Amino acid sequence: MEVVVPAMLPVLNPLANIVVSKLQAALDKEYEMIDGLAGDIRSMKTELRMIASETEDKLSQNIIASAVQIASLQEMRDWAHEMQDCLDFFLPCGECHRKLRSFTSPLQFAEEIKRLKKSLEEAHKRRKDYHVNDGHQAAAGSQENTGGTGTVVGIEKSKQELLELLKSDINGQANQLKVIPIVGFGGSGKTTLAKAVYDCLCNQGEHCLCAEPAAFPCHAWVEARKHKDDTKGLLSAVLDGLRPAGSQATEAQSDLGQHEAIKKYMNIHRCLIVFDDIDQQQWDCIKYAFPEKAESRIIVTTTSQQVAKACSSHGNGYVYNMRALDAKESMDLLETVLRGNSPGLNSTLIVDKCDGHPLALVSVANFLAGETLAKKEDCEIFCRNLGRHMEEKLVFTKLRQVLMRDFISLPGDLPRTFLQYMSVFPNGHPIRRNSLIRRWSAEGYVHSQYPRSDQEIADENFQELINRNVIRPIDASNKRKVKRCRTHGIMYEFMLRMSMSNKFITSLCDPERSSFCHLFLQNSAVGSTSSMIQHTSSVNEKLRARSLTICGNAGDAVAWFKKCELLRVLDLEECKDVEDSHIKDIHRLWHLKYLSLGGTIKMLPGRIDRLHCLETIDLKKTSVETMPIEIIRLPHLVHLLGKIKINNPRFRLRKLRSYLSKQSNLQTLAGIVVDENSAFPQLMAHMKMLMKVKIWCDSTAQGIKTWKHLLMAVNKFIMDGIDTVSEFRSLSLYLGNSLANFLDSLQDLVLKDPSQLNLPGHLTSLKLHGELSQLPQFVTSLSGLTELCLSSRNLSANELSNLHKLRQLNYLKLVQDDIRGFIIKKGHFPELIDLCLVVGNPNLPTIEEGASPKLVSLQLLCQALDGLSGINIGWLKRLEEVALDCKVNPDTIETWENEAKKHPKRPKVLFLERIDPNDEDSMVKYVASERPAARTGSSASQQQTHAAAPTPTSSTGETTTGLNRSLPGPSTASIEISSVA
Structure with missing residues (x-):
């Protein structure tokens, strides 16, 4: 099987960017005083930028790589990983420049840099000696039409829905153009559905049962992919279809002449035009050729929600989202292709694995037609190895092309990296958007450039994955943003296999785990997992991993995070058997930025406040009720999630308030339980970066002192928003029977300064849960809500x-x-x-x-x-x-x-x-x-x-x-x- 370069190293670019930024930090600090070190660092920065540019160029093309080219690219990847390990080990905290290891010295760092520079020079010499950059070849079949499954099963309901949409108001009742984009993931059957509808309406299909005359006497089917960057060719294809058979072209060949000719046809005749796989640029160039006052219909197929919305906005449009096949439809399609060639096959396992994806089902069925999987164990083995079969077997060529094209078409290296990163979660696992974005940030993959923040860039790239339909939204929040998502089953298999080939993601059970960036452990039998890991491990084994994600049972393997001394993300939220004793040494993870714990955790370890770099601690699923106040003094903590009480401080509140006023980076507190002994109300007013606060109020919290401090803190939080109109600020109050009393008191506090009413800032989001009989005036005065x-x-x-x-x-x-x-x-x-x-x-x-x-x-x-x-x-x-x-x-x-x-x-x-x-x-x-x-x-x-x-x-x-x-x-x-x- 040919090996395409983009399939080999799509994560090298973001890795190079991470290393370049760290090298810049090294130049800015004490290391610049060491003789020759600055020059070495500048030289390697330039090399890394060149490597990133080279791989980006190759990623824009389908290139068949020779064995020596693959080996060279892998060497570059491994070298970049070594450089990242070196920088993370020696450099101080990137935010506050605090030294994380007291036993390292600048001279040790300089020696390691010189060693790495020498190894890079040797790698470049090998590239030159073996002519690595010569003889690139475009991948065969890269321009082939990859649309359509060729087997029409399970689309009847969708076909009838589209026919209703297209036929509505075509008898002169509404003289308005209707554009209907069919949008969905690659291989989901968009082209097959569009062709079935097209044939039916134009009485061309052999399976069409329409007895009535053709609803659209003029019609054209255009494969837009064949006319990339060729507007004239695209318009000519439309005209060739609309012209009566045997007629000659008479219109002018200019864009304007073609536009006018198409308008003439559409004004006189009822036309149906299908553009298969159109992109944004093509649509923008041709849309004005279609008059909005016409009885014609246009169907477009696309993988992009953004393109679909743009097309549907021309005339009276409607976006039709493809559905995955359900279990019965999947079974029917599988059996139709197999035609009894695989008796005794456990179809349920195959159907679940393909996740309702038509092209995957057809590809798997064609493969199984030559196999014998009579036992359930045989099917289980096949499903476990599906990713490898997809990579190696010829019968999966079309599926590979579709998935790779969707992957390569993503704009830039960040969304490609993010998509692969999602393979650390189990297939089908619902992934929270906010958690995912916080993890990306902790890993260092998001680098903002003024004036955009890390959050904005991460949001933009996440939304791009949704728009391109390569990940599924499970639900949406109240801002029309996806709240949870999951990967498509077949894309998950493809991405996981690619990630393993790139030394990016693998299982903790993998004997070669020490050289991978991200490790996971998923739903394994405790005994077999522990024995497998122990069998392949050594006492002094060190792991390079920057993240460890465990779902299900792990046994003693849960404590393996101690071998990952460069770990940035530890996600144990779905680990079912993690115990308090397992995490007692967590304070040794000096680089840890993201920590999420599961429901079996009852108490945080005493030295957790030593996690200097920690940015997110997620306790929502834990049984932790109280938290040491020292945690909120962590200098880089941004998000504290759970439903917890803060212990009384062991030192003076005045000192803590002063510290928070100057150094607190807390933005999210969701949430805090306030009782009569809580110190939180007195501290909240000094957390100047707060953007989201969720508060539960214990019935004992109505003591005069606590109530007063809470009122003042909430009032200050609301009014602080006046100067940050563009920022999202959210307040949630869960006060039960005390809500009315609290809001009345807050109203009195606000009315002491009437100038605060009807100001444009304040909150953007307010959630009130409890007993109310009337709304205070200040609620309806929050004009920015x-x-x-x-x-x-x-x-x-x-x-x-x-x-x-x-x-x-x-x-x-x-x-x-x-x-x-x-x-x-x-x-x-x-x-x-x-x-x-x-x-x-x-x-x-x-x-x-x-x-x-x-x-x-x-x-x-x-x-x-x-x-x-x-x-x-x-x-x-x-x-x-x-x-x-x-x-x-x-x-x-x-x-x-x-x-x-x-x-x-x-x-x-x-x-x-x-x-x-x-x-x-x-x-x-x-x-x-x-x-x-x-x-x-x-x-x-x-x-x-x-x-x-x-x-x-x-x-x-x-x-x-x-x-x-x-x-x-x-x-x-x-x-x-x-x-x-």
Whole structure:
């Protein structure tokens, strides 16, 4: 099998960038005084930049590499790893320049640099001697059409949905162009679906059963990939398809002449044009050739959500997201391709592994046609080795091409590195976006350049992976941002195999683990794991790893982090058997920046405050109730997550307050439990970098002193936002029966300075959970508020109506027993995008025509909902989704689905399932669910319901369903609801 260079070393660029930045730090410090060292460092910086540029050039092409070229690139990679190890071992903290190891000296560092420089020079000499840079060859088949699976199974429902969209209003009732992008992951069947629809509407397909005349007498199928950077060729292909057979071209050959010719055809005839695999630049060049006042239809296929949105905005568009095949459809496709050639095959294992990806299923079936896997053990072995088969076997060539093309098309080395990095988690594991971004930052992969921050760059690259459909969103937050995601099953196998080839990621059980950057241990049998690791280990073994991620049982292997002295990330959140004794030596990880612990941890080790570099400590899943106050004195701590109390200080509060005022970097405290002995309220006011605070208030906290300090701290946090209008600032208060009392006291405090009211800054997000009967004036005066969650039983309709004063709200969530009488009038909530109503009584608010003109998502979570309850979604022109409780009655479901079909945007009707809390203080969540089964006798419902796949359960205990198997899938909000609801 040919080896393509991009498949070999796609992580060398970010590694080179990390090393270059550290070399710059070495130049800026005491090491510059050593004779000759500065010159050596500058020379190696230049070399690394050249290596990065060379690999980026090769990554933009599919190049078949010779054996000597591969060996040379691997040598460059290994050298860069050695350089990174050297810099991490010797250099001080990159933020505050504190020396982490007292036993190292500048002279030792200089000697190691000279050794590494010499080895680099020898590597360059070998490259020259063996003519490494000569004879590059483009990969065979790199320009082949990789679209379509060739086997039409499991698309009938999608085909009917698209036909309805395309045929609607084509009989002169609406003279408006409609552009429908079909968007999804590579190999998901976009081209197959588009071809099936095209053939049916144009009466060309052998399987088309349409008896009526062709709906679109003029039609054109254009493979946009063949006309890259060739606008004239692309337009000519359109005209060649639209012209009657045998006619000659008469239009001018200029772009303008071609535009006018296409417009003429579309103004006279009803045309259907399909652009298969179009990109943004191509669409921008040709879109003005299509008149928006025409009865024609355009279908485009793309892997990019951004391209899909751009195309759909021309005329009356609709973005159609590809769905993965469910279990039954996957089985049907597998059996159709195999045709009985593999009797006794355990198809369930294969179907799960392919994760509903049509091209993967076809490729696997073609491979299995020549194999015999009669036993379950044989299937298990095959599934474990699927990544290796994909890399080596000829039958997987097309699948490799599709996956590699999606990978290479990512813009820059950061998203490519991030995608590979996700292989440290188990296949199908739900990954929290914020945790992932914090890990990327801790690893050093994100390097900001003014004026953009690390967070902005990480957010941008994460969103790029979502837009390109290479990772799946599981749910969305209230800001329309994905909150959790997971990799596609088949892309996971591909990325993991690539990462292992690149010495990037491997299992802790791998005998060669010492040379890998990131280690994982997943769902292993305790005894076999421990014996396997012990068998391949030595007493003095040292590991290079920068991260260790353990999911499931680990046994004594959990303590192996002690061998990773350069570790930056330790993630034990999903480790089921980690004990307090296992982490007693964690303070020795001097470089550790990210620490996440699991539910079996009850107490933090006493010396954890020695983790000088720690940036994130995640205790959300632990049983830890109290935390030593010394932890908040860590100079680089940014995110403290959990539900914990802070111990009383062993030293004076005045000294600690002074320290926090000058050096605290804490931005997230989510959250803190305040009781009568808590020192936190007195300290919070001195944490000037705070951006997100979540507070639970113990019933004993209403002592005069504690209450006073908490009021002053919260008031200061709110008012500090006046000077940071552009920043996100979030406050969550879980105060139960004390909420009304606290807000009244806060109102009195605010009114002492009336000038503070109606200022543009303040908070951007406010969540209030507890008993309320009225809203204080200061809540509706927070004019900069963009998110508001009110979880309370007794707010009247008049009180709720005052919320319209918050004109910047993008998201509003109301958790109430009864909201009858609440009216959202014309002009109210002009910026509202998401409205979530969690109510017990089915009487919904009245939404007048002209209210909330930008509303995209409407979530009506009421099990007793009966019909439309007076809501006219036709007035909500931008509506894209309606979410209902999965336990509503079938008639109500059918009513909403029929109403959605009448809407110009045809919003998706989604279903959410409530997960009850384990205790009164916990939050409950709504997660995506299947459409409930149709009621017996309801033929319409039965026609709309397809066979549902079994509902799997994630390792976190949250339900993930077939709805989330879509490519990329409907975006649903994960709703945290106070148990008061």
